[in-house]
Amino acid sequence: MQLIYEKSVAGRRAVQLPTRRDDAQPRINRQLLRAQAAELPELSELDVVRHYTALSRRNFSVDTHFYPLGSCTMKYNPKACETAAALPGLAGLHPLWPQLRHGGLLTQGALQLLYETERLLVEICGMAEFTLQPLAGAHGELTGCMIMAAYHRDRGNKKTHILIPDSAHGTNPASAAIAGYDVCTVPSDAQGNMHLDALRKAVNAETAGLMLTCPSTLGLFVDHLKEIAEIIHGVDGLMYYDGANLNAILGRVKPGKIGFDLCQLNLHKSFSTPHGGGGPGSGPVGVVEKLRPFLPVSRIVKRSDGTFSLNYDEPRSIGYIAPFYGNFGIIIRAYAYLLMLGREGLRETSDAAVLNANYLQEKLRPWLKAVAPGRCMHECVFSGEPLKAHGVHTLDLAKALIDRGIHPPTIYFPLNVSEAFMVEPTESESRETLDGFARSVSEVLELAKRDPDALHHAPVTTPVGRLDEVAAAKNMDLVFKSVP
Amino acid sequence: MSHTTFLGSGREEQQAMLAGIGARGFDELFADVPVEYQTADFNVPEGRSELEMLQTLRALAAKNSTLTNFCGGGFYDHFIPSAVDALTSRGEFFTAYTPYQPEASQGTLQSIYEFQTAIARLTDMEAANASLYDGGTALFEGLMMALRITGRNKVLVDEGVNPIYRTMLRCYTRNLSIAYEEIPLADGLADRATFRQKLDKSIAAVLVQNPNFFGCLDDLTDLVEAAHGVGALAVFSVYPMSLGIVKTPGVMGADVVTGEGQSLGLPLSFGGPYLGFMATRKAHVRKMPGRIVGATHDAQGRRGFVLTLQAREQHIRREKAMSNICTNESLCALRATIYLALMGKQGFVEAARQCAVRAAYAYERLHNIPGVHPAFPGRYFFNEFALALSRDAAEVVSALIDQGIAAGFPVGRYYAGMQNVLLVACTEQRTKAEVDILAAKLENTL
Numbered sequence: 051m052q053l054i055y056e057k058s059v060a061g062r063r064a065v066q067l068p069t070r071r072d073d074a075q076p077r078i079n080r081q082l083l084r085a086q087a088a089e090l091p092e093l094s095e096l097d098v099v100r101h102y103t104a105l106s107r108r109n110f111s112v113d114t115h116f117y118p119l120g121s122c123t124m125k126y127n128p129k130a131c132e133t134a135a136a137l138p139g140l141a142g143l144h145p146l147w148p149q150l151r152h153g154g155l156l157t158q159g160a161l162q163l164l165y166e167t168e169r170l171l172v173e174i175c176g177m178a179e180f181t182l183q184p185l186a187g188a189h190g191e192l193t194g195c196m197i198m199a200a201y202h203r204d205r206g207n208k209k210t211h212i213l214i215p216d217s218a219h220g221t222n223p224a225s226a227a228i229a230g231y232d233v234c235t236v237p238s239d240a241q242g243n244m245h246l247d248a249l250r251k252a253v254n255a256e257t258a259g260l261m262l263t264c265p266s267t268l269g270l271f272v273d274h275l276k277e278i279a280e281i282i283h284g285v286d287g288l289m290y291y292d293g294a295n296l297n298a299i300l301g302r303v304k305p306g307k308i309g310f311d312l313c314q315l316n317l318h319k320s321f322s323t324p325h326g327g328g329g330p331g332s333g334p335v336g337v338v339e340k341l342r343p344f345l346p347v348s349r350i351v352k353r354s355d356g357t358f359s360l361n362y363d364e365p366r367s368i369g370y371i372a373p374f375y376g377n378f379g380i381i382i383r384a385y386a387y388l389l390m391l392g393r394e395g396l397r398e399t400s401d402a403a404v405l406n407a408n409y410l411q412e413k414l415r416p417w418l419k420a421v422a423p424g425r426c427m428h429e430c431v432f433s434g435e436p437l438k439a440h441g442v443h444t445l446d447l448a449k450a451l452i453d454r455g456i457h458p459p460t461i462y463f464p465l466n467v468s469e470a471f472m473v474e475p476t477e478s479e480s481r482e483t484l485d486g487f488a489r490s491v492s493e494v495l496e497l498a499k500r501d502p503d504a505l506h507h508a509p510v511t512t513p514v515g516r517l518d519e520v521a522a523a524k525n526m527d528l529v530f531k532s533v534p
Numbered sequence: 535m536s537h538t539t540f541l542g543s544g545r546e547e548q549q550a551m552l553a554g555i556g557a558r559g560f561d562e563l564f565a566d567v568p569v570e571y572q573t574a575d576f577n578v579p580e581g582r583s584e585l586e587m588l589q590t591l592r593a594l595a596a597k598n599s600t601l602t603n604f605c606g607g608g609f610y611d612h613f614i615p616s617a618v619d620a621l622t623s624r625g626e627f628f629t630a631y632t633p634y635q636p637e638a639s640q641g642t643l644q645s646i647y648e649f650q651t652a653i654a655r656l657t658d659m660e661a662a663n664a665s666l667y668d669g670g671t672a673l674f675e676g677l678m679m680a681l682r683i684t685g686r687n688k689v690l691v692d693e694g695v696n697p698i699y700r701t702m703l704r705c706y707t708r709n710l711s712i713a714y715e716e717i718p719l720a721d722g723l724a725d726r727a728t729f730r731q732k733l734d735k736s737i738a739a740v741l742v743q744n745p746n747f748f749g750c751l752d753d754l755t756d757l758v759e760a761a762h763g764v765g766a767l768a769v770f771s772v773y774p775m776s777l778g779i780v781k782t783p784g785v786m787g788a789d790v791v792t793g794e795g796q797s798l799g800l801p802l803s804f805g806g807p808y809l810g811f812m813a814t815r816k817a818h819v820r821k822m823p824g825r826i827v828g829a830t831h832d833a834q835g836r837r838g839f840v841l842t843l844q845a846r847e848q849h850i851r852r853e854k855a856m857s858n859i860c861t862n863e864s865l866c867a868l869r870a871t872i873y874l875a876l877m878g879k880q881g882f883v884e885a886a887r888q889c890a891v892r893a894a895y896a897y898e899r900l901h902n903i904p905g906v907h908p909a910f911p912g913r914y915f916f917n918e919f920a921l922a923l924s925r926d927a928a929e930v931v932s933a934l935i936d937q938g939i940a941a942g943f944p945v946g947r948y949y950a951g952m953q954n955v956l957l958v959a960c961t962e963q964r965t966k967a968e969v970d971i972l973a974a975k976l977e978n979t980l
Contacts, residue, residue, distance in 0.1 A: 062878070065878070088879070090875070095617055095876065114629075151935075151944075199708075228709075228858055328825065372668065390582055409551045463849075528650055528662070528819065
């Protein structure tokens with residue numbers, strides 16, 4: 051398909067601005083002006099609408115396809131949340147207005163919405179306080195690590211490293227590094243549990259804390275949490291909960307009540323805000339009481355008269371992690387979702403998510419090697435190792451599923467499962483969809499026995515087949531250069 | 535009452551599924567979770583219908599004020615053509631995720647390639663990434679990129695860089711071995727003498743913003759050359775709308791260009807989601823953070839797009855990655871791409887020019903009011919300028935709020951000794967009549 055730039059025809063216009071008589075001349079001298087206009091496309095509105103509508107149809111999405119991408123919680127995004135976020139009284143607010151004098155009074159509705167969202171997350175996670183400022187999950191991780199650093203600095207602790215299991219998302223070690231910590235990787239077993247002996251060996255007085263995803267990336271609840279927390283707290287370390295998999299325990303377990311000191315959520319996962327093709331996300335961070343002073347500023351305060359204001363005067367705060375109050379438009383959607391979901395809906399969500407994953411795990415168990423001998427939680431992880439006998443890999447299975455109208459699960463993650471195939475159906479999906487998925491997987495695996503090459507050539511129904519990624523990295527064609 | 539609105543299966547189906555996997559009930563599925571960890575005690579309100587939720591949200595929205603806005607400070611209420619919302623609200627775009635499977639994600643991938651192209655063309659740079667969180671985090675990533683490229687750890691930051699971004703930079707650099715120094719402005723522009731005095735072979739980068747926080751425009755070519763003279767890089771933060779008519783960072787010799795893309799079709803939305811962007815020279819691409827899309831082809835020779843150069847990223851390199859960023863601001867980048875396609879080559883220039891014309895008119899009207907002076911006489915500006923008032927600017931702003939106008943941003947909060955300075959911004963949405971009303975009310979208030 052052509053690029054928007056390749057469709058450009060000189061002289062076409064899509065937008066008419068008001069025609070006004072200039073009442074002044076720009077106060078810009080010639081030396082400060084741009085020599086030539088940027089080469090943006092010249093098209094009619096219909097041209098642009100057709101182009102991006104056509105592009106949209108070259109995407110798989112939750113609205114159009116089953117999208118069981120493990121660890122990403124691709125649940126349905128209710129349309130009502132979009133309506134809420136687009137309300138002019140919310141979408142049009144200037145973020146600096148609260149800083150104008152009397153300013154907090156100009157944005158009471160927005161501050162109340164943020165405050166009440168914080169209260170809901172505090173209750174759901176059992177934490178003392180939340181900040182909504184982090185702009186994505188990894189940004190929340192970094193915020194958490196900075197809070198750890200501020201806590202230890204305040205206590206006069208000399209801490210040099212953070213412990214992270216080998217099954218963790220890559221963002222964990224990357225975030226720890228930007229907060230100035232070395233990373234010490236702790237090995238885990240085939241079920242994703244850390245060896246307590248290995249943990250004891252890795253911990254010392256310079257351990258700042260442990261970052262843990264629970265359930266782990268293998269979709270299993272972590273064993274020995276109590277002992278783990280005792281070991282970490284024994285050296286004044288902090289227990290960090292990566293909330294990537296919170297959907298599994300929503301309405302049943304509060305991370306703040308089982309030994310965790312910090313927790314980061316991904317509103318675009320558990321709280322149903324759209325993934326947007328790769329963001330915007332939102333990564334709120336919750337903390338226990340002793341870490342409250344280190345949260346980023348500003349803090350939203352509810353005054354005794356019921357009005358809301360922003361407090362910047364927190365001397366021990368880590369400072370500004372974001373320019374303002376977080377990804378407000380995303381927070382609105384999560385708040386709207388939580389209002390509709392309600393108390394009963396929390397547990398119904400995790401119940402259904404875990405049921406769907408177990409249902410699929412049993413349906414697929416005859417075909418693939420399940421990591422879990424028993425029940426899984428919100429996702430089921432398999433090894434595609436047995437496929438190798440037929441000369442095919444997990445990648446080939448994934449590509450063949452695309453031809454059957456299914457977005458593949460996460461593959462080759464977690465790293466400690468060979469040929470990993472990680473399926474997270476979420477609570478949104480119906481039994482027919484799960485049955486259809488299991489049927490598609492079994493058909494592909496039958497086909498693999500008869501005609502492995504058919505899998506190697508998949509997908510064939512998409513606008514392009516498998517793409518040459520080596521050439522992409524070598525050629526580095528990252529921007530379009532018009533041919534004169 | 536069962537509340538199954540968002541669940542794929544009804545209660546009876548669920549029971550059948552439980553039976554199908556040999557489970558007696560939901561609790562059995564959670565047998566690995568220690569009982570003492572489980573609770574049913576959640577002080578959360580009962581679920582509401584869509585109708586009730588929207589009533590609640592409308593009531594909250596109604597508690598926010600509406601004012602005629604002349605407050606900018608790096609964030610502006612530009613016009614957004616209707617087709618931007620119509621196209622980006624297609625579920626195929628907004629309910630997809632990071633394009634890990636390129637064959638099933640060509641829509642997202644091609645649109646990112648088009649975005650990278652647009653950013654490179656606006657800034658006159660050679661390459662761009664798929665987006666970062668916002669202008670402030672993008673500037674921090676630019677700083678880190680300069681450290682990686684030069685192997686040095688000192689940066690000089692102009693005080694004309696948005697004070698909110700500088701506060702963020704101080705927060706982000708605190709735990710790292712980075713020597714961070716801010717250089718005060720000289721008459722509203724980067725202080726060349728001080729920069730030259732401080733520039734030596736230990737400096738990794740100079741960080742500048744154009745137009746700067748006070749709206750002043752500067753040709754920074756000489757400062758960039760001075761930085762290059764000692765092997766340092768020039769990292770810019772720019773306001774993309776200004777690039778419709780203003781000299782580009784690429785022409786000035788910038789090495790890394792970052793900025794806030796909110797002005798390109800994103801609503802103000804009380805501070806987010808916004809759109810960080812980053813562009814650079816081809817030589818530095820492998821040191822650039824974030825997702826990058828590249829063009830390639832399939833076995834049949836058909837052009838397609840993939841995430842490329844992933845060996846820089848956290849999911850491969852873990853703690854040695856260029857950045858920890860994973861989820862970025864794809865849908866916002868799509869908004870910007872569509873906005874720029876709709877505005878087009880001529881429309882974008884016109885919109886930029888209308889901002890500048892309206893601001894020039896406001897400047898003429900306002901700086902002639904008794905008790906008002908230009909804060910930086912003789913400086914050129916794009917759509918925002920600083921005025922020195924005869925009294926506390928915050929008090930004046932608050933008085934005008936009561937009359938339905940956000941007259942601008944009082945900068946005293948961020949710049950010592952500038953309690954009387956007011957920053958006034960215009961976009962193409964402000965009318966001559968609105969400027970006239972602002973002028974009349976300001977004159978009465980002073």
